Amino acid sequence: MIGRLTRYVRKNGGLTSSVKSFRYAVQRYGLKPVLFRSVANEAERRIFTYEDWIEQLETKYITSEVQAEIEQLKIKPLISLVIPVYNVPEKYLRECVDSILNQYYQNWELCIADDCSTEPQVKKVLKEYEAKDNRIKVVYRKENGHISKATNSALELATGDFIGFVDNDDILKAEALFEVIKKINEQPDVDMIYSDEDKLVEDTGKRVDPYFKPDWSPDTFMSQMYTCHFAVYRADLVNEIGGIRVGYEGAQDYDFVLRFTEKTNKIAHIDKILYHWRIIPTSTAGGGSAKDYAFDAAVRAKYDAIKRRNLDAVLVEHPELGATNIKYRLKAEDFISIIIPTKNHGADVKKCIDSVYQKSTWRNFEIILVDNGSDDEASLAIFKDLQAKNV
Template identity: 35%
Template sequence: MMNGIRKVWEFYRKHGVRLLLLKLFRNYQSPGISYVEWRQIHGHTETEREAQRQYQFSNSALISIVVPVFHTPERFLREMLESVQLQTYSNWELCIADGSESNTVENIVRRYAVKDLRIKYRHLEKNLGIADNTNAALEMTKGEFIGFLDHDDVLDAGALFEVMKVIEKDSRTDMIYTDEDKVSTDLSEYFDPHFKPDYNKELLHWNNYICHFLVVKRSVIDRVGNISVKHEGAQDYDFILRCSETAENIVHIPRVLYHWRTHQASTAVNPQSKLFAYESGKRAIQEHLSRTNENAFVEHGVGYGFYNVSYQVQNQEMVDIFVLDNHKVSNPSRVKKCVKSIRKTNNYSNYNVHVVGDFNKICWDTVTSSYVVFIDSSLTSISEEWIESLLGCCQRNYVGAVGGKIYSANDTIYHAGIILGMNGYAFEGFPREKSGYFHRESLGQNLSAVTWQFMMAEKDVIGDIVQKAGGFPDDEVDLCREIAARGRAVIYNPNVEAKQIFRKRILKKDEIQNEKAVGVKKVEDPCYNQNLSLRSPGYYLQK
């Protein structure tokens, strides 16, 4: 009761009475099908499993699965063990390090190990904690690839087969992760699937979205070292961050191959069970950013295990802001409101504001600043210090453009990035006061594109695009593709917010094509997941 009251009060303090009332009383029905129905459509058949068992790999690498155990309940332990034994790929070893004081776990595991020599067991002299218990299991391994499995979770029968397919396809692969879901204590209900994007450097700064199932090549572990004891509780997050710094080819498998069991002691169902872990996670991110020469400040974000990263401005560089008034009817009052909001919502002093009819009216040869901002005259900026937020993010040497979050006048999300092939912007029409799919609307992330209605970009990159194309691109997706083609990332920063004065809709080329050609094969966006819908607002299951 008191916890609920506290949450309401905190929401009111942050967002005000209007959004609080909307949160309490606005109804929103999520589109799409249930996960139960989705599993019935997309689940593997026994025929497919048998085909996996019969498949002959050209190089059958040994995959070691490490499991630290500690007083694991018998049912959980047996189901974990049997989920490994049921793997359709057979060249594995299961390495179990047991920190339990009693012999209960040992007696169970040894009965399995006698019948299956691929199961290896070691009883530790004392419980070393999850980090060093895992390290003890790592010492037992002989495989070229190492997979990480929690003692109370289970693997999908095809997990190792799918991993091996990726390894066979590209020998450079040295870090692999899969989609996952949660499963009830008795394994009767599967729910809350996490369909992830391909490797997303920025998103990993804000959340350990990789999590399970993780497989890492031994050579990567040799370079980064074992699991860190000082990050106990978030040791997996720290390990993933360190591996990402040195891995050459990180591959995502867009299949649910790991089932995270929920029970009262697990963070899957009760995030408050390990509050210390979130502080450890924050520290792990901060240290990762320091190692990679990113000057940033990390704080806790929209929920447990989610963070907010603020990149610091390196120097007070000049910024040219172009207010785009390319509407059918010019409206000086609207332009005035937009410019007024720019001046009101930031303390940054080194900028100029220019009002132009369209992009091609900008004379790029006369722009002397290093960074430019495009903001449509239909918007008002509403977040404080938004220029600093954009600039700090954009000044990183691998970033080419940064876009913000835009709300409609009715307090729904208008833009939270662009998903290739989607018939609208990401989260378009989603209530502003609600939390979306794994908080993705509120997390910084790499995206294939962001709208040019509210964007900062490096001036030299834009100037080069304009010069070689003989003019400004006709489409905002084309602009972002050109930026990416020059080796620069496109970033979505949710800390930078604007709101529409009136609704203006820009239909993207991909969107036009998809509206006219129903059933045409869609472009797969590496920053999205092929199992999620391409109908806006997106991030829900489709058949």
């Protein structure tokens, strides 16, 4: 109840206006309907779950319509999906490969490297799929080299225009590659494409923990790996940077993207959930502490990136969050642009700008005021005066 009252007061702009609003509602509708409506609204907010989002808001696909759209696309590249495999449970491996076989877009090849698995069912399942579809290629490594070497072995099989990295227990949604090639047709020069994701509970297969990712942000990416498993990269650039680096196991994909994005800024985000990441105790999906060595490897990859980019910066580590904060050392000659968007509110803008000049110890800056169609005469006069002062 206290929480509801607090939100009500905030929503209505303070205690006085909230009391007036409540009194008016009671006079018009009566006390009981007003209280019932408040409780009902709170309940409605509380019970909208991720399952509701899936049911009500997630894009639904009709196979015939998707196939017709694929036929109309001008660019239909071969996509090489790369999977390193090691002692994965048969059920997970089958679900992963079947999710690729069931793609709407069928111009793909699956390149698998078995990293000398000791569980006999792995080779048996892979042999079965090899015989089933000639687009599935498998190399059986003679010694265990861990995930980086295994991924590179799979990369050696790839002949596609684009490379997609998949974990051996991921599940791609049927529309995953379709959405990827749609993006390629929209942006033919794109070099990297990533999507949103969610996770699967190990025992029940329930979809949980959706990750609606931001668009590409180099600085945010230096803080944490957010593009994750299923992403697609232009093959020429993958080869140019030498694939996956050995020695960064646990964060090898993070190190890869840090190096890849130093070669291009043509990066696209598909804001749809296109794959499921399985939650198991040894996976980083199970929590930030599930793989401590992964965090350590990520920190080393970031310091490598800082050195390659000649940045004067340090990392503040937050292992409990699985993230870091990058802090750049300012130089006296660094020029800072302060951007203030507004419409009207001239007095507030002036107060803001005055505070910058009065309180800032940094003088090498500019202020850019972005006016979004102000029509208040007093505000326009203030903006004109500020402009005369070179704001």
